[in-house]
Amino acid sequence: MSDDSSTAKAAASGEGSARGRGTAGSGSEGGREHGAQVAVTAGGGSAVSAGSSGDPARAAALAFGDAWTYAPSVEARDHVKLASRYELFVGGRWVAPSSGRYFETLNPATEEKLAEVAEASEKDVDLAVQAARSAYERYWSKLRPLDRGKYIYRIARALQEKAREFAIVESLDGGKPIKESRDIDLPLAIAHFFYYAGWADKLAYAFPGQNPRALGVAGQIIPWNFPLLMAAWKLAPALATGNTCVLKPAETTPLTSLLLAKVIEEADLPPGVVNIVTGAGATGAALAQHQGVDKVAFTGSTEVGKRIQRQLAGTGKKLTLELGGKAANIVFEDAPLDQAVEGIIAGIFFNQGHVCCAGSRLLVEEGIHEALVRKLRDRMATMRVGDPLDKNTDVGAINSRAQLDRIEELVAAGEREGATRYTLGCPLPQRGYWFAPTFFTGVSQSHRIAREEIFGPVLSVMTFRTPDEAIEKANNTMYGLSAGVWTDKGARSFWVAQRLRAGVVWANTFNKFDPSSPFGGYKESGFGREGGRQGLLAYLEVE
Amino acid sequence: MARGSKQDAGRGAPQAAGEGEAAAGEASASQEGGFAQPARVGIRKAYKMFVGGAFVRSESGRYTQVPEHAGVAGENRENVPRASRKDGRDAVKVAHEAWAGWAGRTAQNRGQILYRLGEMLDARRGELSGSLERGGVAAGAAQAEVDATVDRAIAYAGWTDKYQSLFASLNPVAGPHFNFTSPESLGVVVIVAPERPALLGLAGAILPVITAGNTCVVLASTADPRTAITFAEALATSDLPGGVVNILTGSVAEVLPHLARHVEVAALDLHGLEPALRKSVEEDASGSVKRVHARKLSEEGWFDAAATESPRWIERFVELKTIWHPAGQ
Structure with a gap:
């Protein structure tokens, strides 16, 4: 964001009304905080002199009038074609859910339906886990590590090529500003695949003398706030370390994960190496509790994270949690x-x-x-x-x-x-x-x-x-x-x-992310790290 | 019959003075069913738990009895404190209070203290192996276990200022930022020591935890709690600040569930729990998102130095912190 915050572009009366009173919910503006009559040109912050309540200096506030009203500059979406219905991506094929049930995903900015998405039942999750197991045993664990990496590079490249489309769908399905999905979510997601692709053949150097080994099948559950980026954070390290995956995107933002499944299909990954099952909490719970899953990775609320940790008690399954x-x-x-x-x-x-x-x-x-x-x-x-x-x-x-x-x-x-x-x-x-x-x-x-x-x-x-x-x-x-x-x-x-x-x-900075920089919590914000060499550990057995 | 005779004789090194007499007394006692007066009446140690650097009884006043030798029923028994829930809470409190000081020491100083622990253990070789023997371990095996324990302390003394450079990284982020990741301690770790080997398993579980700057509350082997207390006597004389290691004796199944639910406990390190208890304790631990490590090593496994002195043992008990700072003019 630009740093021209303290430069007043215009002066007008009272800030509360300066840009038109919105519908931000009744009583949403604290009465005591209303700006007063005077507009101040604040240069480099010097205009702010703290004083007590009622002091004219305190009451003075910047008011921008209409000077900040921009003409809309709306990203064209005519080249983005969404299907009316999306199936589950299991074993390299698009399959209808055994339940026959579909749910709608909405554009939260308009409340309009974007598409119908399959609701995976316990049985569908089971099929996906079986497909992942079979892919692990038949293909992925036998592949030369460098070749494993090459598949992941392919995903990164294809995402670069489709970045604009993905950014638009991310904003449509999740409601985030296009400048964020375009400039943050997509570049970071792509960088994540690029970064971890390169680790695939270097694991022995990452943990020297510790004989790093893949775990098997990873069940991964991701939230709705950074749908594609979270999919990248989960899939890239899991695949690079030689695991196969069953990924469950959030029910309000399934679309970019499904587009990613299409990319994975087009990249000719062996069938079943990545499976995408859509659904709500019940689908996620079925995945976390599935006996055939060797590892569960969850990003979401602390409440649900605790529930998953409890469900996995005594099973010996490896778990990482990135919570609130x-x-x-x-x-x-x-x-x-x-x-x-x-x-x-x-x-x-x-x-x-x-x-x-x-x-x-x-x-x-x-x-x-x-x-x-x-x-x-x-x-x-x-x-x-x-x-x-x-x-x-x-x-x-x-x-x-x-x-x-x-x-x-x-x-x-x-x-x-x-x-x-x-x-x-x-x-x-x-x-x-x-x-x-x-x-x-x-x-x-x-x-x-x-x-x-x-x-x-x-x-x-x-x-x-x-x-x-x-x-x-x-x-x-x-x-x-x-x-x-x-x-x-x-x-x-x-x-x-x-x-x-x-x-x-x-x-002296905030909210910066990078695939080479480990991310994860202390205390009840979870355990395990994503990103960096340390992020590999979530998907490896080491001695 | 022969009540107390072996106990008196067996304390400390097996060749302690007076044993010959005691053994003879035992033999003579069987003749008449009468009383055999030893030449010298031995001193019996009151075994106490180790909390906050002090040796304490259970606040509950309860005790358990431990046989003189495993397999010997009935008569020759010694009293060991049976920790209560409150003992557990008190121990967590002092461990939590000790944490900042221990984690705040320089890594080198922690190494000096662990090396001192190695010295104190070495100085107590006879006492420790004698205790293991009284717990049922053959003499040769007991001595080998003590040797391995001393060596483990020395190995971890060397780790205190080195694991950081293995776990840390300077991360090449794509932007004008200086970004690095380094390990920090977790806080209070509750350790359930394995039943056997009672000494090496205890030390082998504690050392990686405190090497990383954590403090701990340890539930000692119920098969041989006396050796854990003798080990605590070495801790007490090794310059280790009080509260860094706290050792409770008694019933694991009774105390552990309370510790697993205690929010000031950051992690659990569970060795050889039976599956039902392990499951319920892990369920309890989820209430505050504790880091749980549950393992069951074979007895021989604890003697595998390459495996048990791996930095991976320390890595389980650290948090990784990543710090970003812009680089600019």
């Missing part, structure tokens, strides 16, 4: 504030906040709280919420009605428990699932919005006075997936990073 988070994003007084604001925005509003590692708890050193909140509001005023296929869009549609309900419930709890809400006043489309970017101030650690994963564009702002207090508050959570720290002092950033109980720490 409630990341602290700590901003010290000496931080480069404009960059920190960009990081905060990227941390919480990226992908509508449907990010397990989202920086959803902002911990601000007390002295800069007001200034930072001001800058945050100003920067939010430039955000565009709307059509995911519009290339200008910053925040797309909430993935599903169920998720919107969950966000609204927690936001209501935040108001009930006494935190102060600020929601960006912006027009929202009439149809579809939407939630405008929101933050709460005056949040205490015991509030639900500070403890529970909201998985939406909702930030909880808290303060601290000393570095020790920041650490104490940051670690006061059952989660431990990620965290952020913003400071100009190198020694302090490492001191903080060492003490944060989280698997990924972003110092």
Whole structure:
């Protein structure tokens, strides 16, 4: 995102009405947070002078008027042809579900049906696991490792060629802005296949003296927030290490996994090496519990992750879990504030906040709280919420009605428990699932919005006075997936990073990902790592 | 008959002074069914659990009795504390309190302390092998087990400042960022030591866990809890901070389920549990997403140094943290 947040493009009256009052839900704008009459041109942040409530300087706010109203720039989708119905991809063939049942997948931005997708029953899952086992024994385990890698390279190449199509379908099916699916999801997914393809023939060097061996059949269950990227995170390392896979995409976002199955088919992978079974929770449970699966990899909520861990108790199956988070994003007084604001925005509003590692708890050193909140509001005023296929869009549609309900419930709890809400006043489309970017101030650690994963564009702002207090508050959570720290002092950033109980720490940056960089949680955010050499371990037996 | 005689004689090294007399006494006692007065009355040790660096009885006041030798029924028995649920919770508390200090020591200092443990174990060779013999292990095998235990401590003393460079990585991310991954400790690990080998299995399970900066609560072998306590006496004199290793004796099936549900426990390392208990404990552990490692090595397996001193044993008990930082002007 660009860093022109503090440059006012225009001045107009009162921010609340500046861009038209939206339909962001009744009462979504905290009355106490309304901007006043004065518009300020803030150059490099100097315009913000903290003062007490009622102080004209405090009341002053940036207002952009119509200057930020962009003409729509909608990605063309005429070259994307979706089938009206998708079957299961099992043993290299497209097969109808034994149940005969299909479910609809919707475009969350319009609530229109995109396609019908097969619902895999226990029996279908069984067939898929059998196909994977047979493919493991007949082909995949006998293949020269370099050739195994070549198949994975083929997948990466084909995805590059079809990247635009995949990006559009990802945005259609999941609601994420096209600029994210185009510039983040697709490039990262492709990079993941490229990265792990190269490991296939180098495993003995990755774990010298430890005799690394494939496990067999991997059952993989992925969430709806990064549908294709999560498929890549699961399939690429599993295939590179010599396992065969049964992958279950989320029920609200099955389409890019099914397009990926098509790519895999076209890449001539041996039949059954990758099987895609679509369905909801019951399909996932059938896969996780299947006796023929040697390894289960799950990304999703902590609640479901615990259930899977419980179901696998005593079976000796290998399990990795990448679960929820409630990341602290700590901003010290000496931080480069404009960059920190960009990081905060990227941390919480990226992908509508449907990010397990989202920086959803902002911990601000007390002295800069007001200034930072001001800058945050100003920067939010430039955000565009709307059509995911519009290339200008910053925040797309909430993935599903169920998720919107969950966000609204927690936001209501935040108001009930006494935190102060600020929601960006912006027009929202009439149809579809939407939630405008929101933050709460005056949040205490015991509030639900500070403890529970909201998985939406909702930030909880808290303060601290000393570095020790920041650490104490940051670690006061059952989660431990990620965290952020913003400071100009190198020694302090490492001191903080060492003490944060989280698997990924972003110092002076946030929400960065790379296939070579291990990702995964501490505590109840799960165990195992994805990415990097360490990510191979999830799919290998070593001594 | 001959009550206590072997006990008195057998404590410590088998050739302890006074044994000849005691053995003779035992022989004479059988003649008359009367009382055989040993030449010197021995001292009996009160066996206590090791928690927070101190030797303690169970808060419950309960005990179990352990036969003098495996297979000897009835008479010659010694009392060993039977840990309660509260003993387990107390141990987790002190282990958790000790964690930051232990993990915060330099890796080199942890190595010095583990090397010191090796020295203390070596100095107690006779006592340890005697204890194993009283637990039913033949003399030669007992000495071999003690040797292997001392060696294992030395091997892990060397690992404390080296595993990091094997697990860590500098990650070549596609962007202007400095990105690296390094291991950190998990926290409190609950260990169920194998029944046998009672000494080598105990030490072999504890060493990788504390090498990585974790602290632990250990449920000792129920077949030979005395040896675990004698091992704790070596720990107590090895400069290991109190609370880093806590050893409880008693019934695993009674205490373990509570520890498996304790949210301050980060991981379980279960050796040789019977399947039903293992399953229920793993179910309990899912409540707070504990890392669970359940294994059953053969007795010989514990003597396989190449396998049990592999860094993989340490890797099970670390978290990996990845740190990103932009590189720019």
